[in-house]
Amino acid sequence: MAWFDTHCHLDFLPFSDELAKHLTEFELHDIQLCMVPAVGPQNWQTVLSLAEHPMLKVGLGYHPCFLERSALLGKPEQLLPQLDTLDQLVYKHRQTLSAWGECGLDGRFPETLAHQEFAFVQQIVAAKKHRLPLLVHSVRLHDRLAQLIKQQQFDVGGIIHGFSGSYTQASRFVDLGFKIGVGGGITWPRSEKTRKALRRLPIDALVLETDAPDMPLYQMTTEHNTPLHLAAIFQCLSELRSESHDQLKHMLWSNSLQVLNLST
Structure with a gap:
């Protein structure tokens, strides 16, 4: 029986430089599928390109630790342009994607929590619209995160x-x-x-x-x-x-x- 790694960042070093070699090694160890989530605008296109590999499934999302630094200096609504771009990208490549993510909340950064929650709620709504399961980053805020998912009646x-x-x-x-x-x-x-x-x-x-x-x-x-x-x-x-x-x-x-x- 095969293995499925449901969360790995194979577009990061050390994998990205020799990805084909690594995928061959994974197959030799019965790893048949890997789910690769994106973290933000800087790697959305890169992660999309990985879907060309039969053993790689991909997701697009906006990670709470990778929200644009300049937007964090203003109101949470300043993240809307990036979130709208993400929504349009998901719509265009919906048949390529297996999930929406990585997204969520990280309690290690309380100073950005309002922005994190805004971005996460927007992504819950969009993932529900596109009928994509969420890949959720949840650190020290499990209860709040569950509350937000429930409030949006997310059912995917x-x-x-x-x-x-x-x-x-x-x-x-x-x-x-x-x-x-x-x-x-x-x-x-x-x-x-x-x-x-x-x-x-x-x-x-x-x-x-x-x-x-x-x-x-x-x-x-x-x-x-x-x-x-x-x-x-x-x-x-x-x-x-x-x-x-x-x-x-x-x-x-x-x-x-x-x-x-x-x-x-």
Whole structure:
């Protein structure tokens, strides 16, 4: 059975320089599909071009940590030109896209929170219009983020990427139709709360990811994270779960296809 990395930035270094070589290596390790989200205007076109590769699925979005610096100095509405450009780009390339993202909220930057929320709500509305699942960046603001999704009555689902939080928080997202992205964070000793959540969640709520080249695993020996670490993340997850390895791997693959509306 194959692997699906539901969140990795293969347009970033070190992958972008020799992408074909890396994709060949991934295939040799049974990695059949990778989901590559964009982060902002600077890489929308680059990420779109990656869809030419059969094993790569792509999404367009505006990441809360990549909002235009000049717009952050004014009112949140000053982000509208970029968000309108994104909406038009998604409309033009709708058949190429598998998701809207990466977008969301990041509580490490409270000074930009009003702008983050404005951009996120605009993207929820647009993703609902285009019927695209969301790839959601959620850091330290799970409750607020879930509230905004619920307020917009978003019904297309998506993935809460690199989830780190409690069972109650994860369940709230699952109730809203989202899958929980399981990444290298669960390999760290400090992630006991998240591991407890992953132990209790239904199996059909989980997908695997790496966030490569970021989100390092505990005691990682490579300089950058890579989709090749999916097996190590899976091993950590399997130690928390009661399912057999084959059943768990099959469900993770099936869940990934289902949430992104992909056929086998």
